[in-house]
Amino acid sequence: KAGVTQTPRYLIKTRGQQVTLSCSPISGHRSVSWYQQTPGQGLQFLFEYFSETQRNKGNFPGRFSGRQFSNSRSEMNVSTLELGDSALYLCASSYAGAVTNEKLFFGSGTQLSVL
Amino acid sequence: DQQVKQNSPSLSVQEGRISILNCDYTNSMFDYFLWYKKYPAEGPTFLISISSIKDKNEDGRFTVFLNKSAKHLSLHIVPSQPGDSAVYFCAASAGGSNYKLTFGKGTLLTVNP
Numbered sequence: 761k762a763g764v765t766q767t768p769r770y771l772i773k774t775r776g777q778q779v780t781l782s783c784s785p786i787s788g789h790r791s792v793s794w795y796q797q798t799p800g801q802g803l804q805f806l807f808e809y810f811s812e813t814q815r816n817k818g819n820f821p822g823r824f825s826g827r828q829f830s831n832s833r834s835e836m837n838v839s840t841l842e843l844g845d846s847a848l849y850l851c852a853s854s855y856a857g858a859v860t861n862e863k864l865f866f867g868s869g870t871q872l873s874v875l
Numbered sequence: 876d877q878q879v880k881q882n883s884p885s886l887s888v889q890e891g892r893i894s895i896l897n898c899d900y901t902n903s904m905f906d907y908f909l910w911y912k913k914y915p916a917e918g919p920t921f922l923i924s925i926s927s928i929k930d931k932n933e934d935g936r937f938t939v940f941l942n943k944s945a946k947h948l949s950l951h952i953v954p955s956q957p958g959d960s961a962v963y964f965c966a967a968s969a970g971g972s973n974y975k976l977t978f979g980k981g982t983l984l985t986v987n988p
Contacts, residue, residue, distance in 0.1 A: 764918070793975070802980035803919070803964065816975050850918055864976065866911075866918030 762787065764853050764867035772873045778839040781870045785832050785853030792834040793864065794826060797848040806849075809834055810856070838872075846874045878902045879967050881979035889987055894952040896982050898965030901946065905967040909976065910939060910950050913962045922963070923950070955986045 765784040773779050785792050794806040805818040809828035826836045832853075838845055848871050852864040880899045888894045896910075906927040911919035925932040925939045925948070932939050938951045952959055962983050966976040 795978075800980075803966075803976075803978035805975050805977070808975060818975075852918075863909075863921045863924075866920070868916065868918045 764851055764865050766851050766867035766870050768870060769868065770871050772875060773841050774875050775841055775843060777841050778837065779841060779872060781836045781849055783834045783836070783851030783867060785834070786865055789853035789855050790832050791854045791856055792828055792832065793852045794836050795850045795852065797850055797869070803850065806836070841874045843874050846872060879965055879977050879979040881965055881982050883982050885983040885985070887985045887987060888955050890957055891954045894955045894959065894984055894986065896950040896963050896984065898948045898979055899946060900967055902967070902969065904969040906970065907968045908939070908941060908948050909966045911964045911966060913964060913981070919964060957986050957988050960984055960986045
């Protein structure tokens, strides 16, 4: 089975711009979660989608949004980029996402740099 | 408010010796704990987990210990190998919501040949 695929791997944007990141989960997985990794904060939960519905959201401003398509692929959007948004954005998938002992499978991430 | 804390940013051990990585948590609702390993330029990969109904789980060279009263868990790697050099993240979840993990900041383990 192919793993979790995130595109692009690297992205450079300037302040004020917006960006869209893409995630293709493992085939058959219906839950997609997004995490932000920064050196100072570790990994922080952004949101999770299951069957095209957002089930949970972390403590991030409304500039961070996402969606999931019927084929379980997910996109994450950040509008009005700020310097502090520079981070590695990780996507993780699982079959149901709400079953005890279910593992998350992570992609390699998109490294976003905001100049 | 850091609910999962890994107080050691880095750890260096000799090949063949034991590596002990520590993690503390504050949220008493956490009932499932996981360790993930991350190499540079790759996403985290699942290593081992433990439910709050257990106090130990073993998988080959990796053992996780959970002390609920102290809200502390540790990962033991015996024997350590150079390929174990990576960042290790402790994570926790509550009530089966395993898609919403709370991670620590990670510990960089370096295993010297």
